[in-house]
Amino acid sequence: MNESVIKEMLAKIDVRINGTRPWDIQVHDDRLWGRVIRQGSLGLGEAYMEGWWDCPALDQFFCRVLRGDLEKHFRLTLPVLLGIAAYALRNLQSVARARMVARGHYDFGNDMFEAMLDPAMQYSCGYWEHADTLEQAQLDKMELICRKLRLKPGMRVLDIGCGWGGLGSYMAKRSGVHVTGVTVSWAQAQYAESRGQGLDVEWLLKDYRSLTGKYERIVSVGMFEHVGHKNYTVFMETARNLLHEDGLFLLHTIGANQKRLSVDPWIEKYIFRNGILPSIGQIGDAVSGRFVMEDWHNFGVDYDKTLMAWAENFSRGREEGKFTCTDSMFRMFRYYLLSCAGAFRARDLQLWQIVLSPHGVTDGYRRP
Known part of the structure; x- marks a missing residue:
């Protein structure tokens, strides 16, 4: 279910899973899909650091993601909501x-x-x-x-x-x-x-x-x-x-x-x-x-x-x-x-x- 949802999103920006073009992503661990659905950009980045996926041209991939406005689907994940609360309630750039x-x-x-x-x-x-x-x-x-x-x-x-x-x-x-x-x-x-x-x-x-x-x-x-x-x-x-x-x-x-x-x-x-x-x-x-x-x-x-x-x-x-x-x-x-x-x-x-x-x-x- 999670994989099909993300596949549909990526298809809208012409990115293929395990494709051959520089901006296509190569997935090494199928746990990636659930992690991205739950954690959004935090999960995507941490999964990359851990080797769950690769992309020959990350710059081209992210240019397509942002031009396609895909991040809008993950604006209410828990890490994002916690960040909004922190920036609203605290001065995170205080002298201390x-x-x-x-x-x-x-x-x-x-x-x-x-x-x-x-x-x-x-x-x-x-x-x-x-x-x-x-x-x-x-x-x-x-x-x-x-x-x-x-x-x-x-x-x-x-x-x-x-x-x-x-x-x-x-x-x-x-x-x-x-x-x-x-x-x-x-x-x-x-x-x-x-x-x-x-x-x-x-x-x-x-x-x-x-x-x-x-x-x-x-x-x-x-x-x-x-x-x-x-x-x-x-x-x-x-x-x-x-x-x-x-x-x-x-x-x-x-x-x-x-x-x-x-x-x-x-x-x-x-x-x-x-x-x-x-x-x-x-x-x-x-x-x-x-x-x-x-x-x-x-x-x-x-x-x-x-x-x-x-x-x-x-x-x-x-x-x-x-x-x-x-x-x-x-x-x-x-x-x-x-x-x-x-x-x-x-x-x-x-x-x-x-x-x-x-x-x-x-x-x-x-x-x-």
Whole structure:
């Protein structure tokens, strides 16, 4: 019964069970059907990690699933309902809980991320308009941010969620600015410190809510996804208080097409604890009365290429012995990278760069 129901769903998106095309799934354990019916995406992902099924091109499979809106059949599974209740009733991104995602994901191991990412260790979407390699796409992304921020020598720049320090170091070297980077990941802070020698940079192991001072420019790349809807107002108020009256703030974040009540249960459990994607409306509400929106740039299609490059590097890195992990962990990361690539390809997810100013740029703002 369960198998026939899922077969019918998959037929609507032209996916065959044990078929020969790259997006067809190969089933190794018939318990898969009941698990997916009961647990939805959580059961599907865990079953993949355990080797119950395979797919030569997970990115193509998930692109078809999302374009066909198949997830709507599993929106009321128990894991989803528990997630909705948790996000509604609790502040899952409080100061006390802020380091959970760092311990569970960013502190996984710098050797793995070095193998997977570009030399600047950019764990966010590259800019592929004129690039044909991951390294160039990430350099172009950092250069685009510098130009959007109109950096000038001597400016004080705050990087909220600085990662491994690649962007901060690039800004300091390229534009002669002083950069303060903050992260809640001990591994990232230590790595950034080791790579920033000789540059006008400092790295702080702090939560953004504890910051003080004034900065001419603020940038936050790939961090807002961890802020949580209960904290959007606090985040924007904090940025506003830290920014000079004639400053600029660039926010780079993944976004959802509509307001979400919870995060995907599998992603929540295995990849990004307590994170949730913002919608246009939620960002707008948090910005309203605090900033003037100068520019809103969507290049979400570029995340598909970025994730596919990461997945290739990740697989090759393990094969070449650049890092070690269990088979389950290897399957988990590939599932995460390729399913997300499919989501961006299906335009289910977006990537936004938003430029904000306290009062509006006097002579107008033009995207470089």
